[in-house]
Amino acid sequence: MKVFNNFSLGFKSFGKAFNFIFKHKMGWTLLVPVALTIIIFWLGLEFTSYMINETKDYLLNALSLNDNSFFFSEYLKMFLSGFLQVIINVAFFIIFTYINGYLILAILSPLLAIISEKTEKIVLGKTYPFSLQKLFHDILRGILIIFRNLFYELFLNILLLISTLIPVIGQIIGILSPFILFGISSYFYGFSFIDYNSERHKLSVKESVRYVRKNGGLALSNGGIFSLFMIIPVLGSLIAGIVAIITTVAATLAVLEIDQQNGTTDN
Secondary structure, three states: OHHHHHHHHHHHHHHHHHHHHHHOOOHHHHHHHHHHHHHHHHHHHHHHHHHHHHHHHHHHHHOOOOOOOOOOHHHHHHHHHHHHHHHHHHHHHHHHHHHHHHHHHHHOHHHHHHHHHHHHHHHHOOOOOOOHHHHHHHHHHHHHHHHHHHHHHHHHHHHHHHHOOOOOHHHHHHHHHHHHHHHHHHHHHHHHHHHHHHHHOOOOHHHHHHHHHHOHHHHHHHHHHHHHHHOOOOHHHHOHHHHHHHHHHHHHHHHHHHHHHHOOOOO
């Protein structure tokens, strides 16, 4: 019952978070990820263009096509150029789509930590003294958690892929794999958002892991909302940062409500 209650709480908190942000004049924070995503996307396009030109020049020199003037040389050059543009651009799109969520979370980690703390301050009136050292610690912790979750997600994805090779059982897993992959991604995204609260209350990483497992329903629904946006082609990647901010506020509101129910708000 608790799992379902926490799962439902995650969705309810997301709706509250959107109103909370604008009610308390935090809407300006949504502009930061918009600018950041544009910069990342532009840098990615510049990098792919560079890679296409460098790879094309390397292959043309390796195949001695720059010096040849045989009948098919120009056609071969055109084919290689077009082929490389398609392959590298598709690879960039796949990589950008897959890791963009975690990349955005890592870069926005300082802002998300501040937003989570500000949300708690508004709700409870509880303030935390500013410390540059603590801010850097929060940033480092947030980034480490993000990469930890990315590693575990990749490991479980590979394990799932291998399990599909098992006769009979593998076929069943293969059918269910989209839902399993979505659940895995949702859980670890949710973990990242919840951990800002765990760190602020001085929970170690192990203690944070136990807390998230105990409140797995919240992690699934909280991270599931972020994952739902991320699977939207192109648009999901572009608005990932905005959704991350809303989801961070939602996770904080939900954790505060759970702790209040458990009588551990001041811990």
